[in-house]
Amino acid sequence: MTKEENAARLERLKGIVLSMPEKPGSYQYYDSEGTIIYVGKAKNLKRRVSSYFHKEVDRFKTKVLVSKIHNITYTVVNTEEDALLLENSLIKKYNPRYNVMLKDGKTYPSIVVTNELYPRIFKTRQINRKFGTFYGPYSHIGSMYTILELINKLYHPRTCRMPITREGIAENKYKACLEYHIKNCGAPCINKQSYDEYQENIRMAREILKGNTRELSKVIYEQMMQKAEEMKFEEAEVLKQKYLLIDQFCAKSEVVSHTITDVDVFSIDDDENKHNAFINYLHVTNGTINQSFTFEYKRKLDETDEELLLQAIPEIRDRFHSTAKEIIVPMEMEWTIPNATLFVPQRGDKKHLLELSQMNCKQYRFDRLKQADKLNPEQKSVRLMKELQEKLGLDKMPYQIEAFDNSNISGTDAVAGCVVFKGMKPSKKDYRKYNIKTVTGPDDYASMQEVVLRRYGRIKEEKEQDPENEDIRFPDLIVCDGGIGQMNVVREIVEDTLHLNIPIAGLAKNDKHRTNELLFGFPPKTIQLKTNSELFHVLTQLQDEVHRYAITFHRDKRSKHALHSELDDIKGIGKVTKETLLKVFKSVKRIKEADEDAIAEVIGKAKAKIVKEGLSIF
Numbered sequence: 001m002t003k004e005e006n007a008a009r010l011e012r013l014k015g016i017v018l019s020m021p022e023k024p025g026s027y028q029y030y031d032s033e034g035t036i037i038y039v040g041k042a043k044n045l046k047r048r049v050s051s052y053f054h055k056e057v058d059r060f061k062t063k064v065l066v067s068k069i070h071n072i073t074y075t076v077v078n079t080e081e082d083a084l085l086l087e088n089s090l091i092k093k094y095n096p097r098y099n100v101m102l103k104d105g106k107t108y109p110s111i112v113v114t115n116e117l118y119p120r121i122f123k124t125r126q127i128n129r130k131f132g133t134f135y136g137p138y139s140h141i142g143s144m145y146t147i148l149e150l151i152n153k154l155y156h157p158r159t160c161r162m163p164i165t166r167e168g169i170a171e172n173k174y175k176a177c178l179e180y181h182i183k184n185c186g187a188p189c190i191n192k193q194s195y196d197e198y199q200e201n202i203r204m205a206r207e208i209l210k211g212n213t214r215e216l217s218k219v220i221y222e223q224m225m226q227k228a229e230e231m232k233f234e235e236a237e238v239l240k241q242k243y244l245l246i247d248q249f250c251a252k253s254e255v256v257s258h259t260i261t262d263v264d265v266f267s268i269d270d271d272e273n274k275h276n277a278f279i280n281y282l283h284v285t286n287g288t289i290n291q292s293f294t295f296e297y298k299r300k301l302d303e304t305d306e307e308l309l310l311q312a313i314p315e316i317r318d319r320f321h322s323t324a325k326e327i328i329v330p331m332e333m334e335w336t337i338p339n340a341t342l343f344v345p346q347r348g349d350k351k352h353l354l355e356l357s358q359m360n361c362k363q364y365r366f367d368r369l370k371q372a373d374k375l376n377p378e379q380k381s382v383r384l385m386k387e388l389q390e391k392l393g394l395d396k397m398p399y400q401i402e403a404f405d406n407s408n409i410s411g412t413d414a415v416a417g418c419v420v421f422k423g424m425k426p427s428k429k430d431y432r433k434y435n436i437k438t439v440t441g442p443d444d445y446a447s448m449q450e451v452v453l454r455r456y457g458r459i460k461e462e463k464e465q466d467p468e469n470e471d472i473r474f475p476d477l478i479v480c481d482g483g484i485g486q487m488n489v490v491r492e493i494v495e496d497t498l499h500l501n502i503p504i505a506g507l508a509k510n511d512k513h514r515t516n517e518l519l520f521g522f523p524p525k526t527i528q529l530k531t532n533s534e535l536f537h538v539l540t541q542l543q544d545e546v547h548r549y550a551i552t553f554h555r556d557k558r559s560k561h562a563l564h565s566e567l568d569d570i571k572g573i574g575k576v577t578k579e580t581l582l583k584v585f586k587s588v589k590r591i592k593e594a595d596e597d598a599i600a601e602v603i604g605k606a607k608a609k610i611v612k613e614g615l616s617i618f
Contacts, residue, residue: 009070014053016072020046023076026086029098030071037068038098038301041087041310043080043334061301065098081338088314100311101298109144110136111209118164118188118195119202121157123148135209137293151208154242155201158185208246211285217246260284260349264324264340266313267357268305269365275299278368279312280361283322284353291320292357294364310335328354380534381423387535388477391527392520394503398477399423403546404490405481406436406447407554414439415557416451417550420475424538426545433553444482445489452493460498474502481543483508484524491522507543515540570614577603581611591615 001009020027025045029038042048052066077083091099109123114132123144127134138144151157158164159179168174174189186193186201207216220243227236265282276298283291295316297308309329314337317324326341328350333342345351385397392398401421406414414436420427434454439446462472478494480486487506494500505527506519518527518539529536584602585591591599592615600608 010053013069013072014050017046017050017053020049020074021076022046024078024080024083025074025076026083026090027072027074028090029065029069029096030073031068032070034071036090036094036096038065038096039087039090039094041080041083043083045074045076049074059302061098065301068098080335084310084314084335085338088311091311092315098300100300100303100308109138109141110134111138111144111148113202113206113209116164117166118158118198120159120161121148121151121202121205122159133206136291138291147208150245151205152184153245154208155205156183156185157202157205158188160185160189162189164189211283211291213246217243220246260353262324263326263328263350263353264313264317264322265328265353265357266309266316267330267354267361268309269358269361270305271365271369274302277305277308278361278365279308279316280357280364281316281320282353282357282360283320283324292360293320294361296368306331306333309333313337328357330354330358378423381425384424384535384538391518391529391535392477392503392505394477396476398475398503400473400475401477401479401542402475403479403481403542404448404451405546405550406444406451407550414442414447415550415554416447417546417553418451418455419542419546419549421538421542431549433549435557445485448480448486449489449493452490453497456494456498456500456502460500474500476503478502478504479539479542480504480506481546482506483519487519487524507539515543570611572610573607573614577607588615 022044024043025041027040027042027045027049028036029040031037040048049072052062052069075086077086109125110127112122112124112132112134114120115130116132119132124134136144160177162174164174169189169191172190176187176190176192177185179185180187180190180192186198188195188198204216207213220239224236224239224243227233227239263284265280265284267280269278269280270276271278276296278294278296280292280294293316295312297312299308309331310333313327313329316322324340326343327337328345329342330344332344336342343350345354382397385399388394389397399422401424403419403421404416405419406416416434416436418432418434420430422430432455434451436447436450438450456474459472459474462469463474466472478490480490483506487504491504494502494504503520506524507515508517508519510516516531518529518536519525520527580603581591581599582588585594591611596605596608596612599611602608603611
């Protein structure tokens, strides 16, 4: 498309927008082939659609959408609720390319009550409404099996697939199976259990599937007391066992409050790049959570959390056939949902419900991220490098990160270590040790400058001699362990002395000597980073590793120094002679005090003379 054609397209679309009414409704965008590519809703059609064509629109995805639009249609409705419903139905019908997409990773099982003469109750993943009534889906399989186990213990629905008919029962066509003999089935097929009794059991089982366990428990308790008054103790005992089973089941459930009868709860969480969103749905009936499910939505146009929830709530409620009049949400919403009230709780049991939903949402996101990292470890490294790049505003991803640390005791045996991370993982073959040569006394800043100058000065020389060698490279980021002071002395060497452009960050510690913030820039500023995030853990791992490496090197050097004796500095005396003398005399002091003849008896006259002359110098 030429510039002239594009300008004409935009003018034509703006003309359509100018003629749109300032009323609620739904709008549809079409591409050049007449296909609907986006469906939206608006309280004010003209104002909402015109916002897409403003020059200050800076979202890249929105610009891409606008570049594809060739025609606009709209439907005016009476209320914002109608606009929301219309948008939802159009999205389901046309599945537009740029609308939020629900990502179903897999099919979760449901529980079905079949439409047979004697219904069966079992789990299934195949949904066919003609076959029976379906409850679910259940995202937590353990909960589903617990419900099925409760129903089987209480009401013993048949498990056989035999097509039972009234005529067949009357003609004695069937035989009782093992399930009857082990008391798992009432055997309605041979008329051991009446049709009315079986149907009543199925009705009670449906109440459990609906989550009405509290009401069912009350009914059974009243029946039990009634049987006890009538002196029918055996029947009362059977009812007591059923009551205890239901009470035990309720105790395992998340009981919120007996005053909360029918409530939907929604919460939302984003992945780190805000490309996907996770929406958790809880349904509470009679004070008990009987459904929990988390959906994943893929953003197409950087939709806000409110926009995602507005689309997801009607869709999810429709999936689960919810008619709850109250919907708990995590934020104030401008729109309203038909036949329901949106509510943001501030305290109490409903606030606890929202927090529980948010916890489920975050856990689902964490599980998905963990699963993706296991399947593709490199993806995790790239994700963390991109996150650090965005946090610091770097020109490229920090693939190679280097850190330095000094170690000495009152300036003696001063050493330094350099640790290298590549792809957010330790590259131990690139670690380097340095003996401090030009600094006397405990001066950490001067020691750091010496090591940095030696390392990057050498790399600079090698790079100038062999510029085509890709193995010779500067780091993408230097991390200083020590905060602003260390950052400044490293910057003096890197930028002022060597004239290199290497980003420098710092890790600062609090009063308890725990790393608590990331510093970057000149002058250094604190970079917002959660201390429980993966990126923060990697940076502290880098810090701990360089500290460990420098301390280990210093300890080794100090140990070698401690083992050094005056005998080592005497020419002509080797390791074997030294060990022989120390084995006999136990210490250098005793060797000094011994006369030459005593030493000669151990190592001979010639060596004894060398030892006595050598020790006399010290």
